[in-house]
Amino acid sequence: MTAVPQEKAAGFDADFQLQLGQAPNVFALQVRLNCRTQRTVICGPSGAGKSLTLQTLAGLQTPAQGHIRFSGETLFDSTSATVVPASRRQFGFVFQDYALFPHLNVRQNITFALYRGWRNPGAQEVHARVDHWLNAFELMAVAMQYPHTLSGGQRQRTALARALVNEPRALLLDEPFTALDKSLRSRLRAELDAVLQALNIPVVLITHDADDMDWFGGEVFQMSDGCLRD
Numbered sequence: 245m246t247a248v249p250q251e252k253a254a255g256f257d258a259d260f261q262l263q264l265g266q267a268p269n270v271f272a273l274q275v276r277l278n279c280r281t282q283r284t285v286i287c288g289p290s291g292a293g294k295s296l297t298l299q300t301l302a303g304l305q306t307p308a309q310g311h312i313r314f315s316g317e318t319l320f321d322s323t324s325a326t327v328v329p330a331s332r333r334q335f336g337f338v339f340q341d342y343a344l345f346p347h348l349n350v351r352q353n354i355t356f357a358l359y360r361g362w363r364n365p366g367a368q369e370v371h372a373r374v375d376h377w378l379n380a381f382e383l384m385a386v387a388m389q390y391p392h393t394l395s396g397g398q399r400q401r402t403a404l405a406r407a408l409v410n411e412p413r414a415l416l417l418d419e420p421f422t423a424l425d426k427s428l429r430s431r432l433r434a435e436l437d438a439v440l441q442a443l444n445i446p447v448v449l450i451t452h453d454a455d456d457m458d459w460f461g462g463e464v465f466q467m468s469d470g471c472l473r474d
Contacts, residue, residue, distance in 0.1 A: 255279030260310030283462025303330030
């Protein structure tokens with residue numbers, strides 16, 4: 245795979261609070277995060293608030309107060325009432341369950357990311373950028389298949405291709421290897437590592453797997469009970 249290296253960008257600078265639910269079942273998220281390296285890992289047990297943190301950085305959740313900045317740009321600030329919507333943050337996001345559309349084939353799932361709004365791409369629409377990632381992730385042979393017919397590795401690569409097709413300025417990965425068996429994880433870690441080195445963009449990975457942390461490198465932050473402190 246070939247890609248044009250981008251100038252190294254700064255990462256996230258965030259300090260925010262978020263509450264979900266109603267008393268007595270309230271989950272409080274308190275995050276202070278200053279990413280100083282290109283790769284950032286947020287680790288912790290299930291239920292710690294890792295996915296919620298990633299969703300908030302992406303703009304899928306709005307904090308009650310605080311700020312979120314990326315590469316010097318303010319994405320959220322409660323003091324100035326700044327809220328940049330997720331669609332304008334230009335981040336690629338890979339959900340833990342991949343969140344592929346079951347009624348769209350592989351090509352359509354990837355192409356969907358090129359459109360604003362909810363118009364479904366045609367089943368055989370062709371775009372150069374989509375073809376690039378189909379080839380890069382060896383998905384061209386299954387481009388017309390639907391998610392339920394794919395292997396776990398193929399679903400993961402489809403989700404990655406969808407996240408990358410818009411040339412994002414950062415990539416957010418929510419436990420991308422959890423659904424894969426051990427032998428497949430090793431191969432896909434190597435594939436993803438090659439892609440990340442070529443793209444040279446900031447990446448935030450959340451995981452509870454020590455092997456993921458060892459492979460991914462970068463700066464590691466520990467999270468527990470909704471609290472993350474750098």
